[in-house]
Amino acid sequence: MSESSAVSGTAAEGSGRHGGGDALVFDVVVVGAGPVGENVADRAAAAGLSVAVVESELVGGECSYWACMPSKALLRPVIARADAGRLPGLAGAVREPLDTDAVLARRDEFASHWKDDGQLGWLDSIGVSLYRGHGRLDGERRVTVEGPDGGRTALTARHAVAVCTGSRAVVPGLPGIEDARPWTSREATSAKAAPGRLAVVGGGVVGVEMATAWAALGSRVTLLVRGDGLLPRMEPFAGELVAEALAGAGAEVRTGASVAAVERSRPDGPVTVVLEGGERLEADEILFATGRAPRTGDLGLETVGLEPGSWLSVDDSCRVRDSEWLYAVGDVNHRALLTHQGKYQARIAGAAIAARAAGDTPDTRAWGAHAATADHAAVPQVVFTDPEVAAVGLSLAEAERAGHRVRAVDYDLSSVAGASLYADGYRGRARMVVDLEREILLGVTLAGPGVGELIHAATVAVVGEVPISRLWHAVPSYPTISEVWLRLLETYRG
Numbered sequence: 241m242s243e244s245s246a247v248s249g250t251a252a253e254g255s256g257r258h259g260g261g262d263a264l265v266f267d268v269v270v271v272g273a274g275p276v277g278e279n280v281a282d283r284a285a286a287a288g289l290s291v292a293v294v295e296s297e298l299v300g301g302e303c304s305y306w307a308c309m310p311s312k313a314l315l316r317p318v319i320a321r322a323d324a325g326r327l328p329g330l331a332g333a334v335r336e337p338l339d340t341d342a343v344l345a346r347r348d349e350f351a352s353h354w355k356d357d358g359q360l361g362w363l364d365s366i367g368v369s370l371y372r373g374h375g376r377l378d379g380e381r382r383v384t385v386e387g388p389d390g391g392r393t394a395l396t397a398r399h400a401v402a403v404c405t406g407s408r409a410v411v412p413g414l415p416g417i418e419d420a421r422p423w424t425s426r427e428a429t430s431a432k433a434a435p436g437r438l439a440v441v442g443g444g445v446v447g448v449e450m451a452t453a454w455a456a457l458g459s460r461v462t463l464l465v466r467g468d469g470l471l472p473r474m475e476p477f478a479g480e481l482v483a484e485a486l487a488g489a490g491a492e493v494r495t496g497a498s499v500a501a502v503e504r505s506r507p508d509g510p511v512t513v514v515l516e517g518g519e520r521l522e523a524d525e526i527l528f529a530t531g532r533a534p535r536t537g538d539l540g541l542e543t544v545g546l547e548p549g550s551w552l553s554v555d556d557s558c559r560v561r562d563s564e565w566l567y568a569v570g571d572v573n574h575r576a577l578l579t580h581q582g583k584y585q586a587r588i589a590g591a592a593i594a595a596r597a598a599g600d601t602p603d604t605r606a607w608g609a610h611a612a613t614a615d616h617a618a619v620p621q622v623v624f625t626d627p628e629v630a631a632v633g634l635s636l637a638e639a640e641r642a643g644h645r646v647r648a649v650d651y652d653l654s655s656v657a658g659a660s661l662y663a664d665g666y667r668g669r670a671r672m673v674v675d676l677e678r679e680i681l682l683g684v685t686l687a688g689p690g691v692g693e694l695i696h697a698a699t700v701a702v703v704g705e706v707p708i709s710r711l712w713h714a715v716p717s718y719p720t721i722s723e724v725w726l727r728l729l730e731t732y733r734g
């Protein structure tokens with residue numbers, strides 16, 4: 241037993257620190273200090289509970305070092321340059337390729353050079369104790385931390401353990417995969433140079449964003465998609481516009497292309513990608529952007545009757561089903577694999593833990609203070625490609641599958657004055673999905689340059705279930721792209 245790995249905060253001072261045998265006792269133990277674990281800890285500490293956080297890698301998690309921040313730092317100059325290139329008078333100034341070294345250096349800054357010192361002061365300031373090492377459940381309310389030196393620390397939670405261990409990239413077990421040393425999202429967001437030729441497998445969000453980034457940073461990109469289009473969970477026009485733009489940016493987009501095997505015979509040699517049907521392609525690196533798996537394989541789930549390696553199913557307060565004390569928040573519960581949505585869950589779960597600890601009954605009714613209701617109906621997402629895609633709520637197909645009587649209303653964004661001012665040759669499209677019973681919006685999707693910053697208005701409309709008759713009075717400013725709202729409503733009303 242050692243306390244040497246507690247590197248910040250106070251270890252449950254004044255809270256019965258050795259109340260559970262030799263274990264250190266806290267009100268709440270959070271396993272995983274990604275954006276979600278940090279927010280659970282913050283909310284619980286703000287409610288006056290003592291909190292320990294366990295982290296095996298870097299405080300800040302995947303999002304800060306190998307996902308949101310570095311990927312968006314790579315993409316921001318790509319999008320800004322594309323926007324400038326559509327404006328006479330400015331296009332000439334951005335004719336040269338991007339300065340890849342400068343973009344990568346700025347990316348390194350945004351990833352804090354893969355150091356988490358900046359986060360430690362914050363944890364300290366909110367009075368949360370950090371235990372560095374691998375956390376495992378060890379029966380009810382208990383977590384054992386295996387520190388970097390192999391020492392073990394036992395933590396006991398009086399009220400709750402919150403598992404916030406996130407997700408990892410899935411790489412399919414294809415023949416030759418180990419020798420091929422494929423990139424996952426980690427390498428794609430942290431690489432120190434652009435490979436000459438990059439094969440990207442998967443047409444989801446990671447695939448299209450990383451194809452967009454590296455194509456602009458100097459790689460010859462081939463995007464291999466086994467289905468018939470990109471961004472398959474969104475409205476079809478979104479993937480179509482992104483595919484067209486990727487092709488225009490010099491990437492090769494191949495649909496119906498399934499990878500059967502990979503070969504890299506020399507460690508410093510190229511990788512050969514073998515497609516089903518036998519075709520062979522050569523690349524310098526191959527990125528598998530083929531989805532995520534929960535980081536629950538080595539978490540001691542078997543000690544509390546749960547299946548190691550599984551996504552953790554939770555109720556709307558993010559408490560694991562049939563448990564009084566175990567919460568699972570963020571990617572690991574598989575409700576919505578997005579930082580902002582995980583942080584929302586963290587605010588809800590932190591408040592629910594505090595309410596239950598105080599002996600109060602949490603308000604878990606739909607849209608109550610302790611229910612992450614938006615996870616079901618109103619998850620927003622921005623895909624930072626050129627053009628951007630922004631969506632919230634249900635797509636037409638999802639709404640129909642859920643049994644709603646709906647109408648999709650479409651509008652060509654290039655016909656909006658603000659869009660034509662934004663860029664010459666503006667191409668984009670908008671769709672709202674109207675619930676015909678209640679005359680409210682179930683979902684909105686926008687695809688086009690500059691639409692990312694527009695989506696929150698749609699989120700407010702969907703979450704607020706604002707009737708169309710009232711939206712009619714929400715007047716968008718002229719001449720902004722948001723005038724598309726007026727055009728969609730006019731189209732709906734005919």
Ligand SMILES: Cc1cc2nc3c(=O)[nH]c(=O)nc-3n(C[C@H](O)[C@H](O)[C@H](O)COP(=O)(O)OP(=O)(O)OC[C@H]3O[C@@H](n4cnc5c(N)ncnc54)[C@H](O)[C@@H]3O)c2cc1C
Pocket residue numbers: 271272273274275276277294295296297298299300301302303304306307308309311312373374375376404405406407425429446535538539569570571572576577578579580581582
């Ligand atoms: C390339 C890429 C780009 C993305 N871009 C965006 C974006 O632009 N916007 C967006 O909203 N989302 C984005 N996402 C998704 C986003 O990264 C995740 O939804 C988010 O990181 C989830 O946060 P989390 O705290 O649940 O998990 P994580 O960020 O994965 O953090 C989990 C933490 O738990 C730690 N941990 C795991 N197991 C243990 C253990 N046993 N003991 C101790 N610690 C442990 C890990 O080391 C990690 O620090 C992106 C994802 C990828 C892959």
Ligand SMILES: NC(=O)c1ccc[n+]([C@@H]2O[C@H](COP(=O)([O-])OP(=O)(O)OC[C@H]3O[C@@H](n4cnc5c(N)ncnc54)[C@H](O)[C@@H]3O)[C@@H](O)[C@H]2O)c1
Pocket residue numbers: 412441442443444445446447449465466467472498499529530531532577578621622623624
């Ligand atoms: N801007 C953002 O909000 C952002 C950016 C990146 C990632 N993310 C989040 O991260 C998560 C992970 O993204 P992702 O793109 O890895 O996953 P994803 O599930 O969105 O897409 C993976 C794609 O790979 C395909 N695929 C799976 N196995 C395959 C195989 N063996 N061969 C070929 N194709 C295969 C799937 O059909 C799917 O289309 C997403 O849920 C997303 O929400 C968000």
